[in-house]
Amino acid sequence: MFTSVLMIEKALTSADVEFVTTLHGDEQVSFHVLLQPRGDQADRLLRAIDDIALGELEEARREGRTPEGDEARSVGQQALDVSLQALRAAGAEAVGRLVEDHPLDALKSLVAEAGADEVIVLTDPHYVEEFFHRDWASRARHKVGVPVLKLFSHSKA
16 A cells, blocks of 8 residues: 655645545555644735735735634644545545644654655645745655655645
């Protein structure tokens, strides 16, 4: 069985589930999912800049109303639960948890704990962070000791 750690920031769409569950053909895959709930004000600013870069001005305006920090935990838990159910419905084994502390420390620990074969980082584009190689995938490549695949979400959840 192939073991993947899947790092996400929102609920998986059906297209995302199909994509990640078919990456390895017919081989059975086990997913350990990490979901990072929304962060702080700095994250909000970066997301708004990304929205503007994508031409999604309405999304940028809505960033101010998006739950952050502790408020975002319950939304994050719901997104995690939906994602795990969707992966299981597609025939994969799936367990998961919310990120409590620093996402890359949690990722490194989970890779070691699960004996993961790879890490898949599945997010919306984050142009500012990607430009400076501060996105999760770029930083994880230097930290986790297994291949890191960076994928973009297929659509908004």
